Amino acid sequence: MKHLKFILVLLLMTNLLSCKNENTNPESVAFDSYIPPVSWEEADAKAEALLAGMTVEEKIDYIGGHNYFFVKGNEEYNIPRLYLSDATQGVHIRKNLDGQLEKSTAFPCPISLTSTWNTELARKYATSIGEECRAGDIAVLLGPGMNLYRVSQNGRNFEYFGEDPYLAARMVENYVVGVQSTGTIATLKHFICNNTDFRRRTSNSVVGERALNELYLPAFKAGVDAGALAVMTAYNQVNGEWAGQSEYVINNILRKQLGFKWLVMTDWWSIWDPVKTIKSGQDLDMPGHGFEENLPTFANQPNPFLRYNAKRLVDEGKVKEEDIHRMAKSVLRVSFAMGLDKRPVKDTTLLAKFPEHKEIALQTAREGIVLLRNENNILPIDKSKSPKILLTGMFAEKVPMGGGSAEVEGYDNITMLQALQDEFGDLLSYEKEPDDNQITSADIVIVSIGTSDSEGYDSPFELPKEVDDMILNVASKNSNVIVVVNSGRGVGMTKWNNMISGLIYSWYPGQTGNVALAEILSGKTNPSAKLPISIEKKFEDSPGYPYMPEGEDFYTGWDTDFDMSLPIYDIIYDEGVFTGYRWFEKKEIEPLYPFGFGLSYTIFDYNKMKISASKIASGDLVTVECEITNSGKKAGAEIVQLYVSDQEASVPRPVKELKGFKKVTLNPGESKSVSFVLDKSAFSFWDEESKNWKLEPGNFLIHLATSSVNIKETLELEIQ
Ligand code: BGC
Numbered sequence: 001m002k003h004l005k006f007i008l009v010l011l012l013m014t015n016l017l018s019c020k021n022e023n024t025n026p027e028s029v030a031f032d033s034y035i036p037p038v039s040w041e042e043a044d045a046k047a048e049a050l051l052a053g054m055t056v057e058e059k060i061d062y063i064g065g066h067n068y069f070f071v072k073g074n075e076e077y078n079i080p081r082l083y084l085s086d087a088t089q090g091v092h093i094r095k096n097l098d099g100q101l102e103k104s105t106a107f108p109c110p111i112s113l114t115s116t117w118n119t120e121l122a123r124k125y126a127t128s129i130g131e132e133c134r135a136g137d138i139a140v141l142l143g144p145g146m147n148l149y150r151v152s153q154n155g156r157n158f159e160y161f162g163e164d165p166y167l168a169a170r171m172v173e174n175y176v177v178g179v180q181s182t183g184t185i186a187t188l189k190h191f192i193c194n195n196t197d198f199r200r201r202t203s204n205s206v207v208g209e210r211a212l213n214e215l216y217l218p219a220f221k222a223g224v225d226a227g228a229l230a231v232m233t234a235y236n237q238v239n240g241e242w243a244g245q246s247e248y249v250i251n252n253i254l255r256k257q258l259g260f261k262w263l264v265m266t267d268w269w270s271i272w273d274p275v276k277t278i279k280s281g282q283d284l285d286m287p288g289h290g291f292e293e294n295l296p297t298f299a300n301q302p303n304p305f306l307r308y309n310a311k312r313l314v315d316e317g318k319v320k321e322e323d324i325h326r327m328a329k330s331v332l333r334v335s336f337a338m339g340l341d342k343r344p345v346k347d348t349t350l351l352a353k354f355p356e357h358k359e360i361a362l363q364t365a366r367e368g369i370v371l372l373r374n375e376n377n378i379l380p381i382d383k384s385k386s387p388k389i390l391l392t393g394m395f396a397e398k399v400p401m402g403g404g405s406a407e408v409e410g411y412d413n414i415t416m417l418q419a420l421q422d423e424f425g426d427l428l429s430y431e432k433e434p435d436d437n438q439i440t441s442a443d444i445v446i447v448s449i450g451t452s453d454s455e456g457y458d459s460p461f462e463l464p465k466e467v468d469d470m471i472l473n474v475a476s477k478n479s480n481v482i483v484v485v486n487s488g489r490g491v492g493m494t495k496w497n498n499m500i501s502g503l504i505y506s507w508y509p510g511q512t513g514n515v516a517l518a519e520i521l522s523g524k525t526n527p528s529a530k531l532p533i534s535i536e537k538k539f540e541d542s543p544g545y546p547y548m549p550e551g552e553d554f555y556t557g558w559d560t561d562f563d564m565s566l567p568i569y570d571i572i573y574d575e576g577v578f579t580g581y582r583w584f585e586k587k588e589i590e591p592l593y594p595f596g597f598g599l600s601y602t603i604f605d606y607n608k609m610k611i612s613a614s615k616i617a618s619g620d621l622v623t624v625e626c627e628i629t630n631s632g633k634k635a636g637a638e639i640v641q642l643y644v645s646d647q648e649a650s651v652p653r654p655v656k657e658l659k660g661f662k663k664v665t666l667n668p669g670e671s672k673s674v675s676f677v678l679d680k681s682a683f684s685f686w687d688e689e690s691k692n693w694k695l696e697p698g699n700f701l702i703h704l705a706t707s708s709v710n711i712k713e714t715l716e717l718e719i720q
Contacts, residue, residue: 031173034180034227036337040261043336047329050077056314056321059328064288064307068268069094071284071331079332080139080340084187084265084286088143088159088175089113089510090408091132101136105129105357105511106410109158109402109488110144112368112507114167115529115598117639117661119174125364126178126186128357133184135353137346139335140185140230144175145406146219147234149489149533150195150579151544153458158402158488158508162532163580163595165215166658169222176226183345185338188223189232190267191243191254192216193573198458198548201270202566204237207573210651212253213686213693214577221258229334230263233282235270237568244271250281263334268405269562273298274309278319283330296564358412358512365506365513367637369520371527371599373503378480380523380601381444383427390438391420391430392474393448393484394467400486401508404455410511416448416484423518439477446521447474447500450486456561460554461539462492475499484517490535494592505531523601528637528663530598530707534581534591541591543575543583577685581708582654596641596658597707602632602668606640606712609704615718618680618695625675626704626713630666637665638706642676644683645701653685656703678702683719695719 036043051059065084066072073081086092091104105128107113113125126144133141145156149163161168172188179186193205193216207216220231231254233244243249244266254260265284269291271277277285285306292303301309313319335341371379381387394400399413420428431438439445449467451459462468475481475496482502485491486509497503504527506517519525536542548554549569560566578586581595605628612623628638642660646653659682662674680695687694697719705711 031226032177033173033225034177036227036229037339038337040333040337043333044329046336047332050079050332051325051329056324057311059324060307060310062328062331063283063310063324064285064305066288068287068290069097078341080335080345082139082335082340083137083345084140084142085133085136085138086142086405088145089402089406090129090410091136091138092405092408099137101132103354103411104132104136104408105354105361106401106408106413107361108365108368108510108513109508110161111158111488111532112509112513113364114161114171114532115370115507116364116367117167117530117663118367119170121360121364121367122171123174123178124360126175127182128353128360130179130182130184131350131353132357134182134345134347135350138184139338139340139345140187141179142187142189142232142405144172144186144223145189146172146223147190147194148216148219148579150573151458151547152461152490152533152536152539152542153198154195154489155197155453155458156404156406156455158453159406159455161219163534164532164658165218167532167661168219170661172219173222173226176223176228180227180229183338185229185334186223187230187232187265188220188228190234191220191231192234192249193238194234194236194243195544196458196547196571197456197561198554199560199566199569200235201561201564202568204240204568204570205573206239206570208576209688209691210686211573211576215579217253217258220254224258224260228262229338230265231260232265232267233270235267241276242270242272244282245273245277245280247276247280255281262337263330269295272296272304272564274301274304274306275313275318277306278310278313278323278327283327291562294562294564361510362512362516365509365516366519366525368507368529369509369513369516369527370505370529370531371503371520372505372531372593372597373497373500374599375501378444378482378501379521381424381521383424383522387427387443388441389420389424389428390434390442390445391417391428391448392432392434392445393470395448395450395486396430399509399511399514400450400452402453402488406455413511414514416514416517419514419518420446420521422515423522436477439474442478444480444482445474445478446482446484447471448484448486451488451491453488456558457556458554461490461536468495471496472499482521490533492538493535494537497592526601526634526636527598528600528639530596530639531593532595534584534595534708535593536584537590537592541584541589543579547571578654582657585655585708595708596639596705597709598639600636600638602630602634602636604636604638604666604706605629605631606704606706609713609715611702611715611717614716615720617720618697622678622717623675624678624702624704624715625673627671627673628664628666629671630668633668635665635667637663639663640674641705641707643703643705643708643711644678645703646683646685646696647699647701649685649696649698651685656701656708658708
C-alpha cells in the first residue's frame with residue numbers, strides 16, 4: 001500500500017514536471033500564474049443558474065456597455081456593475097464621470113518600464129495600478145496594452161512593451177499577475193496586429209502565420225497563461241476582417257489556439273456587423289452606444305450595436321438565443337470568478353498606499369531611463385567642479401506624457417526644470433531661447449527635446465526641422481551638449497547624434513521621473529536601462545517601411561481615425577519574422593542605437609561561461625551560467641541578455657533571438673553568477689505545415705551579451 005502511494009506520488013510528480021517542461025516560458029518553471037478566487041467551473045455554474053431564469057432581453061443587457069465605461073449590474077440578482085477604466089501606465093481619471101478618484105499616480109510609460117528589464121518591478125508597478133483601480137471603484141483595468149513595436153511612427157508605442165516578443169512576454173505576465181493580485185481584472189489589448197495607429201479602423205494587417213506566432217502572439221500568450229481574465233480585440237482588420245468580429249481572430253486564434261477562456265470585449269466602437277460579431281466568439285460590445293452618426297450601417301440597421309440589434313437578429317433566426325446566452329455568461333462568469341458579487345470593488349483604505357506607488361513610479365524611472373551616449377565621460381556631471389549648466393528646450397517646464405485613453409495626469413508633477421534645480425542649485429540656469437553668448441559661456445548645455453505621441457494617429461520619425469536646427473545650432477557652439485529625449489518611441493537623431501556628447505532617453509517619465517533624470521545626470525543613480533527597441537538611422541531602414549497608403553499624409557486629432565468612409569488599406573507584414581533587431585541583423589543595416597543597448601557609469605566583465613551539456617537530446621533542458629563582475633568604481637546593475645542562433649534550419653530564421661535575460665546588481669569589485677534554464681522553446685520555430693512549434697536538431701550558438709550587438713561570450717550546443 002505504502003509502495004502504491006509512493007508510486008502514485010512519483011507518477012504525479014513526473015506528470016507535473018513534464019507539464020512544466022511543456023511550458024513555453026523557460027523562466028516560468030517557477031512562474032506562478034494568477035488563479036482567481038472562484039474557479040471557472042464554479043463561476044460558470046453560478047452564471048448559468050442566473051441566466052437560466054432570464055429572458056433574452058435581460059441577457060442582451062449584458063452583452064453591450066452602458067454609459068461608455070460600464071457593464072450593467074442587477075441588484076436583484078446580485079450581479080455587480082463593472083466600471084472599466086484605462087490603462088497601462090496608471091488610472092486615467094474620467095472627469096466627466098461621477099465618483100472618480102481625486103488623483104492617480106502617473107507612472108513612467110510602459111516602454112520605459114520595459115527598458116528596466118525588471119520583471120519584479122513590472123509586477124510592483126502593475127500591483128500599484130491595480131490598487132488605485134480598487135481605490136477608484138474600477139473593476140476592470142483596460143490594460144496592459146502590448147502590441148509589438150513594428151514601426152517607430154506608431155503613436156501608441158509608448159503604451160506597449162517594445163519590439164521583442166520574449167522580453168514583452170516576461171514583462172506582461174508579471175504585469176497581469178500584479179494587477180489581478182489586487183482583485184482588479186486585467187485586459188490584454190489590442191488583439192491583434194494593431195501595430196500602427198494610422199487609420200487604425202480602416203487598415204488591414206496582412207500577416208503570415210509564422211510571424212503571428214513568433215512575434216505578435218507570444219506576449220498575449222504569456223498574458224493568457226498568466227491568468228488574465230479579459231482580452232480586448234483591436235480596431236484594425238486582420239487578414240481581411242475586423243478583429244472584433246473575426247471568427248479567425250477570436251474563436252480560432254485566441255480561444256482555441258491560445259486557450260483563452262474568459263471575457264473578450266471589443267475596442268471602443270470597432271464592430272460593424274452584429275451577426276458576424278455574435279458568431280465570432282466576441283462577448284462584449286463596448287461602449288455599446290454613442291456616435292451613431294459616425295458609424296457605418298449594415299443591412300439597413302441604424303447602428304451596429306449589439307444591444308440594439310440582438311433581439312431582432314434572434315427573432316429573424318440570424319443568431320440563436322444560445323449565442324446571446326454564451327456571451328452574457330462570459331460577462332457574468334468573469335465577475336463571479338473574481339468574487340465581485342461577494343465584496344465591493346471600492347476599497348478606499350488603499351488610498352494610503354499612494355506614497356508607496358509614487359516611490360515605485362520613481363524607481364521605474366531610475367531603472368527605465370536609458371543612457372545612450374557618453375562621450376569623454378561627460379556624465380555624470382561632477383558638481384565639485386562647479387560647472388555652469390544651461391538648460392533649454394521643449395519639456396523643461398512641462399512634464400511630457402502620452403495622450404489618448406492612456407493619458408494619466410498624475411499629481412505633484414515635477415518638471416525637468418524643478419528637478420534639475422533641486423539637484424544642481426545655482427549651478428543651473430534656464431533659458432527658453434538662449435543667445436549665442438549664453439550657449440558658449442556654459443560648461444554644459446542640456447537640451448530637452450521630444451514628441452507628444454498619442455493614440456489615434458502616428459507621427460513622423462524625423463523630428464521637426466526647428467528641433468533639429470536648434471540642436472545643431474547649440475552643438476555647433478558648445479562641445480558639451482547633453483540631449484534628453486522625451487518620447488514614447490525611436491525618433492530621428494542621426495543629423496546631430498555625432499555632434500553631441502551625451503544622450504539620454506527619458507521616455508515619458510511620469511510624475512516624478514524627472515527626479516530620476518536629475519539623479520542620473522549627477523551620478524546619484526547609475527543608469528542601468530537598456531533599449532527594448534532598435535532605433536533606426538532613418539525611417540526607410542526600418543522593417544515596417546513603407547506602410548502608409550501612397551499619397552496620404554500624417555494627420556492629428558480624432559476625425560480621420562473615426563472616418564469609416566475611407567477605403568481600407570493593407571499593411572503587408574512582408575518582413576515576416578524579421579522585425580526589430582531581427583530585421584536589422586538579417587539585412588545588415590546598422591541601426592543608430594541597437595536593441596538591448598544602454599550605458600552604465602561602471603564596467604561589467606563576463607567570465608567563466610559554461611553550459612550543462614554541449615550535446616542534448618531534443619526536449620532536454622540545458623543550463624547556461626556565467627559570472628558577471630563589476631570591474632568599475634561604482635555600484636550598478638547589468639542586464640545580461642541571452643540570445644540563441646540556429647546554425648542551420650529548413651526555414652529562414654533570425655540571426656539570433658533573445659531567449660533569456662537577468663538583471664544583476666553589483667558593488668564595485670563584486671561578482672555574481674547568473675544562470676539560465678533553456679527549454680525547447682528557446683530553439684524552436686513555428687512550423688506552418690504542422691501548425692505547431694518545431695525543434696530541428698542541429699547546432700545552435702548561445703550568446704551572452706550586453707546588447708544585441710555586443711556579444712561577450714558564446715558557446716555551442718548540439719541538439720540531437
Ligand atoms: C482605445 C482603448 C481604450 C478604449 C477605452 C480606445 O480608443 O483604443 O485602448 O481602452 O478607447 O478608453
